[in-house]
Amino acid sequence: MGGSKEYAVTMRGKERVAAVLPVQEHWLPLSNLDLLLPAIDVGVFFCYKKPPAKQSKTTFGSMVSALKASLAQALVTYYPFAGEVLTNPVNEPELLCNNRGVDFIEAYADVELQELRLNNPDESVERKLLPKKKEGVLCVQATELKCGGLVLACTFDHRIADAYSANMFLVAWAETAVSKPISLAPTFRRSLLIPRRPGSYDSSPDRLCALVSSRPPPLSPDQEAAVSRICYVAADDIARIQAASGGQRTKFEAFTAYLWRVLARGARPEDKVCRMGAVVDGRTRLARGGEMAGYFGNVVSIPYGILGVEELKDMDLAETAAAVHGMLRQATTEEHFRGLVDWVEARRPEPAVARIYLGEEDGGVGCVVSSGRAFPVGEVEFGWGRAVFGSYHFPWGSSAGYVMPMPSARRNGDWVVYMHLLKRFVDVLEVEEPPVFRPLTADYFLADAK
Template identity: 90%
Template sequence: MGGSKEYAVTVKAKERVAAVLPVQEHWLPLSNLDLLLPAMDVGVFFCYKKPPAKQSKTTFATMVSSLKASLAQALVTYYPFAGEVVTNPVGEPELLCNNRGVDFIEAYADVQLQELHLNNPDESVERKLLPKKKEGVLCVQATELKCGGLVLACTFDHRIADAYSTNMFLVAWAETAASKPISLPPSFRRSLLIPRRPGSHDPSLDRLYVPVSSLPPPPPPHQEAAVNRIYYISADDIARIQAAAGGQRTKIEAFTAYLWRVLARGARPEDKVCRMGAVVDGRTRLARCGEMAGYFGNVLSIPYGSLRVEELKDMDLAETAEAVHGWLRRATTAEHFRGVVDWVEARRPEPAVARIYVGEEDGGVGCVVSSGRAFPIGKVEFGWGKAAFGSYHFPWGGSAGYVMPMPSSRRNGDWVVYMHMLKNFLDLVEAEEPPVFRPLTADYFLADAK
């Protein structure tokens, strides 16, 4: 596959969109689970084809006008996205809900949707279609394409929202544009994550999380920087991997095991261990009756397993999936999440992070899988058709890889997979036989897009 088409992007206008109704200025403290996130931004983008001919009055100008008006309405309910993060007297971040507003950028890209090589978002998306957030919590860019299509991209502060919360907001924004009631109103009840008195936690959390002051020395730098790629995996290949993993494991467990073995094969001679982690959402674990279904914020834990590279190479997929199930299961209980809240409380105000993101004294390679199965690709519809394609984008800059599988816009059981990894691992992924990770092409995401 050839390189990405070079194209120019011209910024046409910048505006700040605030909530249409005044918001009483107030502070919203971050929960202990929010405090486990360092200051880093996450991107998400959606590609829309040119509106059908029957919508001849739908132009880029009318689409942008609708986006801004509905955003101003949605921010009344999702007001944290219109605020800004400040530092309190003890050095911790807090959210000032002051209706500062969202920076909204209008741009034009001299490229057609079918010419975007989205398999390589470093060249086709980064610094072009995805805005760099300079202030506030959320930044939005709407880009008109040469073909009349549109790319809507958002960059948000991960300390304020996880992907689940952002998905809720995106759906609510689209519902507002369609003059529909918001189907899942957000909850900002920080009391749902209040620490216990007295607090307690399992000693295993000292392995999963680490205070910043106790971070191990940084590992020797890799010769190459991580790169970003987007692939798709067919439903048949997902089923085949699940069957090879024993059939009793979930698709995401089987996928994680499959990736762990690929990671081991790509390890350098000096990498003796290979770590694989997974992002677990605690909402259903903490409140099985649904009280946290609309909780806005971070409710995440990142358990991981560590195996020696040579041991991993000798394991079959079913054995590896059993290992994944073992360390994942321990983080899927209410007690685990309550323990994480208490663990953070015992160390405040010192910041802490998930250990797998920063490595360990023994070096090695690591990767985190974050299931994006709830990605609302079919629901972020503003009145000119469903998105032909959508993906998260998280080039976070650390040494550990980050992988997010999401449902395809084709709604046929395929997955779209965003990957942030060292290139030698991606070369291995692409060379797998039979092939599993297929480079995303316009032929794939524009064919039969629903």
């Protein structure tokens, strides 16, 4: 697959974009589910071709001006993204909504869109097209490419927003740019996640979450490194995996089961167990009437299962998919999420986090799959055409891997899959027969964009 084409990026300017209307300064406390997230940043980026000749007046300068103007308007509604996270007197993070603004970077990359080897985002995207957020909650970078194309990238504080919330904002920003009304208004009502009095929870939060003070010692310098890759999975292969899982499982369950078995094949002799987790959105579980459809913040749980390496090797895909289904079932009720809220409340201000993020003392390997099936790659359109490619980028710093399948911009049922895994697992995936994870190339993502 090779490395990425080397290219230079020139920073042309940086300014702070604030909401176009004044915001009454106030504190917005993080919910107990927000407090389960460590201080990590998430990246997301979109690639656009040069506007067609009929839009001759659409230049990089005009596109950036449109992005800034619509961002300033969108931040009136999505004002938490214009704030900053500070520490309160009990050492917990808290959001100050003060309209600090969003750092907006303009850049030029001496590379053409078709030359970007996005299969290896560590080299082609990280620290080049994707900005490193230094302050605030959100940072944006617009990069002009040599071919006239544009890459729009954002980095945001995960403690403030999950992917669902970020997707809401991205769509609203694009709608604002083309003078459409915002289709889904956000709500910041923390009362929707208020702890119960008295609190109540079963044993599941103790299994799924842990206090940060219980974190194992830092990884040694010679610890095996993880790499990021972006591949695609053809619709036919998704259907084949689902059929092989017994036909009763969702595509997500079948995909997760497939990955779990790959972990076992890439395990070392000292790795006795494999952990597989999945991110579950609790919005529909907490309010089936749609009350939380626009909730902005984190509403996720990460249930996970543990299977022995040798046990996994002997299981067929249907058996593994059944194990995934059972693992997910524990996080599909309102009581589960209410219990998580109460569990965190009982331990505050001691910080806690999803246990699979921390790693385990008994060794083994782990991975988390996050469904990005709602990723709005076709809806983040600012007036100069749809994105030809888009993906999240989340090398999250955990010893456990992270994988996110998303819809392809080609709208043909394929999935784009972002992976952050130990290199040996990537090697196993890349030699699978029949192939499933195919390397992302310009021929693929530009095929329907001529």
